[in-house]
Amino acid sequence: MNSLIPIDMVILLAAILFVMGIAGVVIRKNIIFMLLSVEIMLNASALAFIAAGAKWGQPEGQVMFIFILVMAAAEVSIGLALILQIYHQHKSLDIDILKEMKG
Amino acid sequence: MEVGFYITAGVTIISTLLVITRHNPVHALLYLIISLLSLAIIFFLLGAPFAALLEVIIYAGAIMVLFIFVVMLLNLGQQTAQQEKAWLKGKVWIGPAILSTILFGQLFYLLPVAQMQAEMPAVDAKVVAISLFKHYVIGVEMAAMLLMAGVVGAAHIGQHKKVVLHRFLREGEEQL
Numbered sequence: 001m002n003s004l005i006p007i008d009m010v011i012l013l014a015a016i017l018f019v020m021g022i023a024g025v026v027i028r029k030n031i032i033f034m035l036l037s038v039e040i041m042l043n044a045s046a047l048a049f050i051a052a053g054a055k056w057g058q059p060e061g062q063v064m065f066i067f068i069l070v071m072a073a074a075e076v077s078i079g080l081a082l083i084l085q086i087y088h089q090h091k092s093l094d095i096d097i098l099k100e101m102k103g
Numbered sequence: 104m105e106v107g108f109y110i111t112a113g114v115t116i117i118s119t120l121l122v123i124t125r126h127n128p129v130h131a132l133l134y135l136i137i138s139l140l141s142l143a144i145i146f147f148l149l150g151a152p153f154a155a156l157l158e159v160i161i162y163a164g165a166i167m168v169l170f171i172f173v174v175m176l177l178n179l180g181q182q183t184a185q186q187e188k189a190w191l192k193g194k195v196w197i198g199p200a201i202l203s204t205i206l207f208g209q210l211f212y213l214l215p216v217a218q219m220q221a222e223m224p225a226v227d228a229k230v231v232a233i234s235l236f237k238h239y240v241i242g243v244e245m246a247a248m249l250l251m252a253g254v255v256g257a258a259h260i261g262q263h264k265k266v267v268l269h270r271f272l273r274e275g276e277e278q279l
Contacts, residue, residue, distance in 0.1 A: 005108045005148060013112045013145075017119055024123035032128050032174065036135055039166070040119055043142055046154075054149040059226050059234040062154045063242075066235065069161055070246040074253030076166050080173045081261040087177050088263060 010051040017044035031093045115141040128174045133199045139163040150225035
């Protein structure tokens with residue numbers, strides 16, 4: 001429907017944001033920053049869904065966006081509870097210190 | 104409106120790049136909020152005003168407040184006072200202020216345009232709601248169950264258990 005904004009550029013923006021999220025997960029050593037990077041990746045996928053839904057003029061893109069939003073909310077609540085528990089037990093959020101699960 | 108999209112995309116990329124390179128969590132959260140706001144403008148430009156609304160209210164409002172609460176809870180210590188002193192310097196706020204000023208100017212540019220082009224074929228909230236509660240109602244119920252599981256799981260994980268050890272084992276556990 002929207003011929004004003006090229007769909008390629010929107011998908012390219014979503015891809016750039018997703019790659020930034022992956023880079024954030026890989027390069028950071030703090031669990032909070034890794035969770036933020038996961039949020040960036042979820043936003044990138046939501047942007048791709050919205051762009052596809054706007055391209056074809058269908059509401060399914062926004063429906064999937066709402067589902068992604070619900071999933072992100074649940075994931076953030078569980079993840080932040082885990083972060084609080086890890087900090088309470090280990091007094092650190094550095095993943096180089098939290099290596100008791102190292103195989 | 105295409106120029107607006109490119110400006111907003113630039114703001115999004117710059118702020119996301121600053122999110123993954125900051126050292127202080129609160130600075131990263133500030134830039135992430137800017138990134139979410141600019142993504143909301145992109146959603147609006149793509150003809151999804153309801154998604155833009157949800158992005159601002161739920162993502163930039165509720166989820167980021169959760170993050171800020173946790174950062175607040177974790178930073179209890181002596182360095183907090185020095186951190187507060189450093190935050191008040193105002194140099195920290197220059198980057199987010201510039202980026203959000205760009206978004207604010209774009210808002211002023213976009214509001215008359217949106218009123219002028221009211222016949223723009225946007226996928227509005229009514230169509231989304233009809234599709235959501237007619238075809239995807241099982242998905243809505245599963246999302247409700249997921250949220251319920253999230254609430255119960257967060258309440259269960261977040262509680263602090265008192266660790267009871269035998270007195271012979273109690274030497275090395277003063278950090279608990």
